[in-house]
Amino acid sequence: MRRPTIVDIARAAGVSKGAVSYALNGRPGVSEPTRRRILEIAAELGWAPSSAARALSDGRAGAIGLVVDRPAQVLGSEPFFMRLIAGIQSALAGGPTALLLQVSDDATAEIATYRRWYAERRVDGVLLVDLRVADPRITTVAELGLPAVVIGGPDDTGALSCVWSDDDAAMRAVVDHLAGLGHRRIARVAGPAEFVHTRARSAAFHGAAADLGLDGAQVAHADYSGEEGARLTRELLAAPEPPTALIFDNDLMAVAALGVAQDMGVQVPDRLSIVAWDDSPLCRTLRPALTAVRRDVVDYGEQAARLLLRLVDGGPPARLAASAFELVPRGSTGPFHPAG
Amino acid sequence: MRRPTIVDIARAAGVSKGAVSYALNGRPGVSEPTRRRILEIAAELGWAPSSAARALSDGRAGAIGLVVDRPAQVLGSEPFFMRLIAGIQSALAGGPTALLLQVSDDATAEIATYRRWYAERRVDGVLLVDLRVADPRITTVAELGLPAVVIGGPDDTGALSCVWSDDDAAMRAVVDHLAGLGHRRIARVAGPAEFVHTRARSAAFHGAAADLGLDGAQVAHADYSGEEGARLTRELLAAPEPPTALIFDNDLMAVAALGVAQDMGVQVPDRLSIVAWDDSPLCRTLRPALTAVRRDVVDYGEQAARLLLRLVDGGPPARLAASAFELVPRGSTGPFHPAG
DNA sequence: CCGGAGTACAAAACCGGTTCACCGCAGTAC
């Protein structure tokens, strides 16, 4: 049962290859009856265009690429990526474009992947996630002329298109929320400082704290692991004047903090408030449930993929703001009660 | 800066296309000096073979496909998939094969994806995950003659190759562990019954319980969400003679159980022991830390991808046992202490 | 000195599509 080609269709219909191609692509050049006959035969034979042949002929790969550069361990516990991918898919669904995924282990390999994909004409464009400060990927894709959309930004993206989420506004909402509950000493346990979104949030954090006249605002950097989250929480709480509220860059570190607080006999939320970044089923499920900053990650990915498709199609570059963050207050935040 | 083709190389070297192809592929047909010259020029020009042209010519797509068919929400909170993908990647790393990923929302769409990938010659083979009872994918890929490796099994895989993990032995280890701590009434909160691995674990669970003469063994099915995990835990614990140990099919439901137990004033592990399936950073991080069943998921994916590559290369079908499960006892399991 | 084998390459066919150039024919304008 060989896979049929347009030659098979042409033979069956008694026309030339070219006519079949016109008919199948809905272009002028064949009469209506002929077109119908060809389409019928194609359907009957179960024909689908060879992606390789089409790619070779029209110079389109029919695929976009995404490289995710985080350790496998971390990836597993970050709901963000899978939801992002689901969103990308929904933008691609039904269309002729597929998603090429690469999970990398270091930034150099990631760059090499982009170069290889470009050289092999495997992708028509790429999505860049986890933007770093002075990210070499920016210059690489620009140099190659490879269409790209940064998921993140809008700073430090060079001239590239991007879809960004307003971390600044979200962070201000969080700090407002905590300050409104009476907190004055707030600490942030962030991801690696090399990520642009980490810096953006830290800047927003300091800005909001300054605006509100909060004195004890401090930032500590971790690697998103529970271990480091626990360690930093312990250190912060052991200080002479410990913070009364902590803002974490992911849910896992917040979970670790919950455990540390329990070990140290610090009641949450009465003696310590906790906020997680990016809401997740886990945040909802924990006791106390975690106050979290939610955004529509699926939509985020969908918008990025859509923009990339337009870009590949020759559309103009753009810098889109994705749907806004939303603060979801839950049991892990509350007024500070010194006496427990 | 056009991407160089072998014609460019041929012109620069003053030889024919054919000679360049021979040289680049290390086949006889060109002299050593000529080969060296060609390779040098190719390197200098930064040449890489067009995947489309190669695919068209040798009938290989240079890619394998994976369809994951779970709701985006669930996917995000299951560390399994990302780690599996990381493993697949490490088998593909350095080679000429890429990974095509599809996140689907229903089984019908998944089947359609396989058919389309086959018809478009987009992939050389596929990986099947989350095997279902009487899974239509099995017959589909068999009918198409599309090389496939089932990640799961070894039952219900038809004639397909598979890489499986010994859920039976793992479950027996868990039940032994709990029985050794004195537990007699054990319940299992499982994933959907349509998954083969769910059934396998349930069968093993009942088998182990029977072997040990445990009377109160029961299984309840959920959808992996915290909500259902919480609901079923509440129901189970509200029974006249509630189980003293619960085994969950993922970590999120176990987290929910922890919360419910806390709400009901049931101490873990003194009055209730909890076991999670597939260890995760979350299990380590929680207080109490969750006793869990660990397996090397990255290796699992790597083995599956390797087997598929061999299959695509004409290798014989195989049914491989992946690296074994390991029970990791932590604070969530212990002897039953009626008096707290 | 000739036939046969082997070497090192050239030339062309092929994979399965798209697209361009051309062509016969009917209808129409003049």
Next chain:
DNA sequence: GTACTGCGGTGAACCGGTTTTGTACTCCGG
């Protein structure tokens, strides 16, 4: 009646590789 136009198609070139076939030349034995 002729020239022009548009329609509906054919045939071939082309995309960038691989593979097959063909060929010029060298080396060797007899």
